Amino acid sequence: MFSKENSLWHAMCFKAGNVLRSTQMQVADWFEHFREMRTVPTDPIVRDVDVPGAGRLRLVRSVDCLGAMCPRPQLLTMKVLGEVEPGEVIEVVSDNPAAVEGFPALAQALNCTYLATVRDADHWRMYLRKSS
Amino acid sequence: MNMATTSPATVDTPWLFRKNNLQAMSVLMLVIAGSLWALSMDTRWVYLLVYVWFGLAYGMLLQYGRFCMASAVRDLFAVKVPRMAVGMMIAVALYAVVAAIVTLAGFSTFHPNAMGWHIIIGAAIFGFGIVFTGGCASGSLYKAGEGNMNSMLVVVAISFSQAIVVSASGWWDKLVPQSWVEAAAAQDMPAELTVTEGWFDIFTAGHIWNLKGTTTAEIFGMAESAAGIVWLNTFLTAILPVAIILVALYAFYYRKGYLRRSGKAAPTLGDELAGMWAMCTASKNTAIAGIGLGILAGLHMYVTGVLREHYGIFNFGELLVAMGYTNGLSIQETVFDPGYWYITTQEAQWGGWIMQKLGIDSMDSIFFGLDNGLPNPLLNAPGFMSIGIILGAAVMALSRREFKWKLPSWETAFFAIVGGTLMGIGARLAMGCNIGAFFATVTNGDPSGWVFLFGMTIGAYIGVKVFTWWMDWSTARKAGECGL
Numbered sequence: 018m019f020s021k022e023n024s025l026w027h028a029m030c031f032k033a034g035n036v037l038r039s040t041q042m043q044v045a046d047w048f049e050h051f052r053e054m055r056t057v058p059t060d061p062i063v064r065d066v067d068v069p070g071a072g073r074l075r076l077v078r079s080v081d082c083l084g085a086m087c088p089r090p091q092l093l094t095m096k097v098l099g100e101v102e103p104g105e106v107i108e109v110v111s112d113n114p115a116a117v118e119g120f121p122a123l124a125q126a127l128n129c130t131y132l133a134t135v136r137d138a139d140h141w142r143m144y145l146r147k148s149s
Numbered sequence: 150m151n152m153a154t155t156s157p158a159t160v161d162t163p164w165l166f167r168k169n170n171l172q173a174m175s176v177l178m179l180v181i182a183g184s185l186w187a188l189s190m191d192t193r194w195v196y197l198l199v200y201v202w203f204g205l206a207y208g209m210l211l212q213y214g215r216f217c218m219a220s221a222v223r224d225l226f227a228v229k230v231p232r233m234a235v236g237m238m239i240a241v242a243l244y245a246v247v248a249a250i251v252t253l254a255g256f257s258t259f260h261p262n263a264m265g266w267h268i269i270i271g272a273a274i275f276g277f278g279i280v281f282t283g284g285c286a287s288g289s290l291y292k293a294g295e296g297n298m299n300s301m302l303v304v305v306a307i308s309f310s311q312a313i314v315v316s317a318s319g320w321w322d323k324l325v326p327q328s329w330v331e332a333a334a335a336q337d338m339p340a341e342l343t344v345t346e347g348w349f350d351i352f353t354a355g356h357i358w359n360l361k362g363t364t365t366a367e368i369f370g371m372a373e374s375a376a377g378i379v380w381l382n383t384f385l386t387a388i389l390p391v392a393i394i395l396v397a398l399y400a401f402y403y404r405k406g407y408l409r410r411s412g413k414a415a416p417t418l419g420d421e422l423a424g425m426w427a428m429c430t431a432s433k434n435t436a437i438a439g440i441g442l443g444i445l446a447g448l449h450m451y452v453t454g455v456l457r458e459h460y461g462i463f464n465f466g467e468l469l470v471a472m473g474y475t476n477g478l479s480i481q482e483t484v485f486d487p488g489y490w491y492i493t494t495q496e497a498q499w500g501g502w503i504m505q506k507l508g509i510d511s512m513d514s515i516f517f518g519l520d521n522g523l524p525n526p527l528l529n530a531p532g533f534m535s536i537g538i539i540l541g542a543a544v545m546a547l548s549r550r551e552f553k554w555k556l557p558s559w560e561t562a563f564f565a566i567v568g569g570t571l572m573g574i575g576a577r578l579a580m581g582c583n584i585g586a587f588f589a590t591v592t593n594g595d596p597s598g599w600v601f602l603f604g605m606t607i608g609a610y611i612g613v614k615v616f617t618w619w620m621d622w623s624t625a626r627k628a629g630e631c632g633l
Contacts, residue, residue: 084555084556084558084561085561086282086283086284086299086561086564087217087219087220087223087283087284088220088223088224088227088228088280088283088613088616089620091224091227091228091230092227092228092616092617092620093620095228096624112553112555114212114215114295114546114551115215115216115217115220115284115288115292117215118214118215118232118432118434118435119215119217119220119224119230119232119233119432121431121432122230122231122232122431122432123228123230125230125406125410126228126229126230126402126406127228128406139553140553
């Protein structure tokens with residue numbers, strides 16, 4: 018009697034787990050299918066850029082936040098800064114004016130040096146160096 | 150801000166004839182032409198135009214300062230940056246000072262909010278929502294003016310969710326306790342309002358009306374005296390909390406980094422004060438916008454107060470009746486007309502008006518039927534303030550070459566609708582958004598605004614946790630798929 022109840026309980030949990038997982042997958046697939054935004058925009062790169070006021074910089078990462086709403090640019094930047102070595106420079110590309118305004122303050126809070134913001138036609142590029 | 154602007158194409162053209170400036174000018178001309186047209190029909194439209202032009206000025210300043218009140222609470226947890234919290238506190242202090250002068254002059258249009266648990270709960274839902282929408286109610290309006298269609302979607306979601314919340318009945322009514330239904334029935338209300346049907350009506354008549362909303366000066370019986378207004382309403386309720394919050398922000402978020410950068414191991418009081426000054430002026434645009442918004446918000450109350458005195462009215466509804474417009478007024482012949490900066494209620498009216506045109510009438514609700522009416526959006530004075538914010542932000546964004554049409558991705562659109570809906574629900578429960586229930590209240594001596602801020606902070610904290618979890622999860626999933 019006891020073991021019968023137990024197996025029923027197991028079956029229910031197993032079923033519930035399956036339903037939960039498949040729903041999760043479905044939701045994720047739905048987003049994946051329609052996604053225009055890159056969630057992993059941060060593959061390592063090595064590129065030299067001339068930044069007015071900061072000279073020639075060697076980039077190790079470029080964080081693409083075009084079209085992203087706050088707080089995504091901030092959180093992505095935090096994540097990428099956690100992955101690079103001290104002294105390395107990253108670039109953040111954003112077209113969100115409110116996010117751009119906050120980046121110098123963000124740099125201070127994240128213990129890195131804010132180097133410059135360069136304005137392009139319809140977005141900004143910001144350069145940050147991770148402090149040691 | 151250290152902006153290296155390099156755009157040789159625009160150097161040759163005279164300033165006024167650059168494409169973006171021409172566009173900015175044409176938006177401005179449109180507003181001027183519309184204003185003159187309205188005035189030529191009836192000079193009494195000046196009452197509505199005051200809202201338009203103050204809205205325009207708010208929009209311009211919000212865009213100039215890239216003022217994001219959502220980030221004021223969100224960024225404290227998300228990235229530990231106090232920039233906007235500081236900007237908001239500066240605006241509160243300035244608004245409080247101007248509001249004191251306006252109140253002393255006898256032109257205040259302010260009504261305190263009822264104090265109760267509903268504020269914390271509503272504010273927390275609102276605060277949770279703003280993390281996902283990327284802007285508060287005003288923030289979404291001005292970002293829509295920057296060409297951000299995602300924010301426009303947020304505005305639409307806020308409008309309809311509010312209209313549905315305040316007029317829904319049926320199973321919704323099970324959400325409120327029976328004691329509220331009895332209390333609502335005991336209110337002497339006209340039968341056409343059906344106050345015992347519709348959960349929001351029961352909540353309003355059976356709960357909110359039995360709560361007290363007062364200013365600090367009223368609590369101490371000094372509402373009429375200048376000392377009460379200055380010391381209790383302005384100093385004790387606004388300036389002192391602002392000072393405490395600024396010191397706390399400095400101590401927890403700014404001090405360590407500042408002292409490290411300036412190389413001071415044993416800071417004196419002077420160093421600490423210099424540090425606080427550096428925190429407040431870290432973003433010049435934001436500080437300037439904070440000062441400007443604070444002063445303008447106070448002036449707005451003054452101008453509306455003067456106009457009400459001039460026309461001998463208490464509410465715009467009376468003026469509408471005098472001009473021959475009686476459609477969409479509440480049964481008291483009033484419309485929503487706060488006389489100061491307010492955002493969410495007029496958006497609820499837009500939603501409610503459209504629903505009415507689609508055949509869903511909500512005039513039997515207290516919110517629309519008794520209090521705010523459902524005027525045609527073309528006659529909705531505070532509604533024009535919201536449109537003014539969009540247009541003002543567009544003018545400023547165009548002239549600074551920051552205007553850009555941005556279409557939402559499916560993910561951000563989903564967040565905008567869900568977050569906007571939550572913001573609408575929260576704003577209605579808490580009787581306002583971060584402007585109407587916080588910014589306008591604490592500056593006029595109503596301490597309930599601090600309760601709202603507290604609730605919004607809790608909501609934003611939870612929101613940031615959930616958002617971070619979502620980002621980590623979706624990134625990890627994507628990385629897993631790529632075989633990394």
